[in-house]
Amino acid sequence: MTVAGGRRRAGASLSVKMILTTTLLIIVTVVGSGLLNVFNIRRVFDDTTQRQQELFSRGRETLGEIGTPLFARAVQQLLIDRGRDPDIVSLVRETVAQDTKDQDGRKDYGLKLAFVLDLNQNLVAHCYEDAKLECIQGATPHEPVGPALGQLSVTTWQRALEAWKAAADTKGPALVRFDVEAAGSRYRVFAFPVFIGDEPTAAGAIAADRPEARQGYVILGYDLAPIAWFATSAAEQKAEASTRAALYTGAVGALFALIGTLLAIFQGLSISRPIKQLAWKADQIARGDLMARVEITSSDEIGFLGENFNFMADQITILLQQTAEKARIEQELEVARAIQETLVPTADPVDKGALKFAGFYQPAAQTGGDWWTWSELASGKYLLVIGDVTGHGVPSAMITAAAKAACDVARHVHGDTVTVTRLLEIMNHAIYESAQRRFVMTCFASIVDTEARTITYANAGHNFPYLFRSSEGKGEFGSLMIRGNRLGDDRTSKYEAKTTELVPGDVIIWYTDGIVECENEAGDEYGEKRFRASVRKAAALDVGEMRDAIVADATTFFGEAPRKDDITMIIGRIA
Structure with missing residues (x-):
């Protein structure tokens, strides 16, 4: 198949893959089912x-548990009578x-070994x-069990004595049982002492000093060969049944x-043709x-795919147009961002002798609604202004531009005699006229007099x-507290001024609410408490280092959570 660029695509076609896959699936299913x-x-045969x-x-x-005591009772009187060995045999x-x-042509001996x-x-x-x-009768006089009876009988009697000894140690029953193997055969043996007048005991069976009640012993060995017959027969039947099942499954x-292969060929061709058409149109x-566009000839999934392909082609055309428009807007936003950056001073610390300060500005989007500025006035006075427009983005950035322009106009008109109240009134008028109350701005204007050490x-x-004022190795927080209407709320708003004395070492922190209200990934706000703790921890550093330490602490707290507001802050220190 030829693809875009005139290259030939190597490999099997979709129809061939479908045929091979379907055939392989059928084979695997059949083999799996057969196995x-x-x-x-x-x-089933094993169970x-x-x-x-x-x-x-x-x-x-x-049989052994019931038959052995019964057999012992049968020989009991014969043992008591003495001399009746032929009857016992x-x-x-x-x-x-x-x-x-007889069982299936084989002889099941059942009781194969017995001696008294x-x-x-x-x-x-x-x-x-x-x-x-x-069968043999014991010698006269009677002799112990010896090799002449065969190793099976010798071993059986030795095992019986051991079993009675173990039973006597644990106060077990007189009837003992155990398995014996000899010449490839297995036997289940039962041994029981013959007592008269008293209950038989294992201790009495092995006592060297014969109890008066003990009259003799019976040992019965049952053949376990049929167990092996069952296993052999089942194995043969299992092999035969498995072979029949395998042959039937194979056929x-x-x-x-x-x-399945014939159906796969038919289905593969019916699916691959329209897909090839889709591939050609995509090329x-x-x-x-x-x-x-593709021609829709069916209402199944292939037809649905063709409809989606045509819809995709329409959307691609629209997307290309939107992409071009978005690129134009992105370029304009970059220009707006560059312009707004000129409205805010650089991040370099400022050293004016008795006053050192450093600012920080970080918008939540490409452009933001936070803003700060400073100006040097006459006689060691410095104007510092910080503001926050509702929201962020391009509209808020336009309001900050209006605020910056109004601040510059006030400085130009009033020069070094500008007051914080007059400055806010001018800015309020400008923002009210510009935003028509759709946007408002909070703002704090301050003039630091380094000679009088006041703000x-x-x-x-x-x-x-x-x-923040250090005292006796500690530090206490105070607030520059005064209230007034937001800029743009009311055309006729008036503002009051307040003066606070400063001492060397005082640290002033101007900030917008973004740093305390932004949240981490868990939804927790940074908050005033963490903010004050960060200020206290970094209070001994230079203003630039102090600013960086506070920002780093807040950034660590936020983690990867997106910022929901702009962050602006000024750190000032009185020398």
Whole structure:
């Protein structure tokens, strides 16, 4: 596909990608479903096998718990009578033989091992069934269990003694059980002492000094081979079922993959054609043909996309026009900003011997409504004026220009004899006529007399400047408090003046409300309290450093929160 600039775009087309993606998705879905199906089948077989094994194991357990004491009761009288070893052998043979049965072509022996000992732990009868049932009668006189009976019987008897000893230590029951492995086979063994007249105990079973009630022992070993049969059979069935499921899933998956691929080809082509048309029209617009539009032939998402494309093309045309207009306005705002910066003195500290001061001005937008100025009068007097127009932006900046012009006119007309009250009256008239009460301005005018060490001031609704005076290593705040109407509120407003004496070291802080009312990211205002604390902390610095320290503290508090008002401040110190 050719794109803007005549370059050839490499790579597969959208329709090819859709076909490949859809086919791959179908294959992944089918394979995933097949794997999940096989997994579920295997899990069901595993659960079933486990339940069968648990059920069989519980059956053997129950059989041993009930059958062993019953068998002991059956041989009890025979052991008491003495000399009836053949009868005991016959009973053991019959008990072992009748517990054998066929299961799925295999022989489940059930009770596979059984032997009876006399009261002195010597062999009376022993039966073990494997390919055939073999039973032997103990020697006369009776002898202990020995290797001639096979390692299984020796191990079983040793384990029985150990189990009785452990049960005796914990006061456990006389019937003990344990598992024994021999020649690849597992057995669940139950051992029980034969007592007469008294309750059988584990301690009595192993006592070297034979209790009178002890008449002998019975040991029964049940075959656990069917547990392995269950596992082997389940594994074979599980493998067969898994193979069938995989083949079935593969066949169905192939069919679905074929059908899905054909549908994907059809759908991919129906979608890619109108998109290619959109791309062609976009290329025309990129080449400068802003009148290029697509033809809408459907009401689906593609048609909706075409309508939005045409709307976008219309908006691009409008946006280009608006961008040009915005660029023109931005240029004019930059000019207005440059002009306003000439209305405010530079940030360099001013040193007039007995009076040192430094100002700070930061608008909230490109242009602002705050303003300050100063002038040197005769006989060591200095005029300092600070003001704040309602709002900020270009309209407020125009009012500050009118205020600056009125201040300059007052200085020109009255020269060094200008007073703060006359200055505010002239400025009030000028702002009233200029803004027609749509905008007003707070203003504080002051004249510092360095020879008389006084400050004379008048206020037009502005914040009261702070007077910070150090005494005995501490510092106290005072205010240059006087009230008056805002400039532009009333054409006939009159203002009063007040004079305060100053002493060396006094710090005067003129400021607008922006620094105390601006908020941080949490919505908390900087506030008068933090402002005074910052002034107190930096009071020992030079005026320029003091100004910078206060501004830095406020800036840290504001963080990344946007400023909602202009910030203007003058720091003055009496030497």
